[in-house]
Amino acid sequence: MARIALVTGGSRGIGASISKTLQAQGYAVAATYAGNDDAAAKFTEETGIKTYKWNVGDYESSQAGIAQVEADLGPIDVVVANAGITRDAPFHKMTPEQWQQVIDTNLTGVFNTVHPIWPGMRERGFGRVIVISSINGQKGQFGQVNYAATKAGDLGIVKSLAQEGAAKGITANAICPGYIATEMVMAVPEKVREKIIAGIPAGRLGEPEEIARCVAFLASDDASFINGSTISANGAQFVV
Numbered sequence: 001m002a003r004i005a006l007v008t009g010g011s012r013g014i015g016a017s018i019s020k021t022l023q024a025q026g027y028a029v030a031a032t033y034a035g036n037d038d039a040a041a042k043f044t045e046e047t048g049i050k051t052y053k054w055n056v057g058d059y060e061s062s063q064a065g066i067a068q069v070e071a072d073l074g075p076i077d078v079v080v081a082n083a084g085i086t087r088d089a090p091f092h093k094m095t096p097e098q099w100q101q102v103i104d105t106n107l108t109g110v111f112n113t114v115h116p117i118w119p120g121m122r123e124r125g126f127g128r129v130i131v132i133s134s135i136n137g138q139k140g141q142f143g144q145v146n147y148a149a150t151k152a153g154d155l156g157i158v159k160s161l162a163q164e165g166a167a168k169g170i171t172a173n174a175i176c177p178g179y180i181a182t183e184m185v186m187a188v189p190e191k192v193r194e195k196i197i198a199g200i201p202a203g204r205l206g207e208p209e210e211i212a213r214c215v216a217f218l219a220s221d222d223a224s225f226i227n228g229s230t231i232s233a234n235g236a237q238f239v240v
């Protein structure tokens with residue numbers, strides 16, 4: 001029987017690549033999104049992967065959405081908490097709303113996504129929790145006090161979950177991507193992009209598939225003893 005994988009924010013960008021890679025490896029995949037219906041419909045048309053719409057920042061919606069996915073596909077074996085946003089501003093200009101929106105999606109969203117799935121994983125004695133953090137959670141970033149705080153917090157979540165889940169056959173790990181050639185990064189002016197690339201020893205942006213392949217490895221049985229760790233995938237831009 002195919003394992004079941006849930007990818008939040010799995011209809012666009014890095015998440016879409018993760019969904020497709022897991023599907024190609026034989027998983028039954030459900031992808032979630034927040035509001036971009038057109039992108040989600042196009043994604044389903046191209047891949048056959050069903051999409052579900054809910055806000056990961058809301059616990060009740062997450063609980064109900066996950067219950068629907070499990071009713072449709074079966075118990076979730078692999079959860080990839082990928083949905084994330086930025087609301088950048090230098091700290092002296094950052095509003096409480098910008099702070100809260102990012103906390104709700106990137107940090108509370110991980111709690112809301114994993115918490116309803118966790119008891120089933122414990123009961124069945126198997127689970128893979130994979131959280132997409134960021135290089136900027138490891139090193140901080142000008143204009144991203146909110147974002148860096150959530151992405152560093154995500155690392156605390158997986159390190160703790162790893163210790164709680166290990167005896168129940170559950171692993172929890174994080175991936176910290178560097179700059180990846182998604183729509184978001186490709187939309188910045190070419191001059192700015194050139195500056196970013198100049199700071200990456202690999203001399204290029206990462207590809208979404210390079211993150212997706214890390215996810216596929218962490219989800220696999222080959223990664224069964226890797227628990228509580230962080231994979232940096234950043235072309236040596238920041239070496240921990």
Ligand SMILES: NC(=O)c1ccc[n+]([C@@H]2O[C@H](COP(=O)([O-])OP(=O)(O)OC[C@H]3O[C@@H](n4cnc5c(N)ncnc54)[C@H](OP(=O)(O)O)[C@@H]3O)[C@@H](O)[C@H]2O)c1
Binds near residue numbers: 015037085105182
């Ligand atoms: N791109 C990079 O260079 C980079 C680098 C490091 C880390 N990351 C991290 O990687 C992850 C994916 O980034 P990306 O660049 O692929 O993002 P993206 O292209 O902007 O896609 C984000 C996805 O998350 C969904 N989403 C956003 N807020 C949500 C919410 N409240 N509830 C449910 N879904 C929500 C979006 O849904 P809609 O389509 O409905 O908007 C979309 O499917 C994020 O966690 C990001 O922080 C990215």
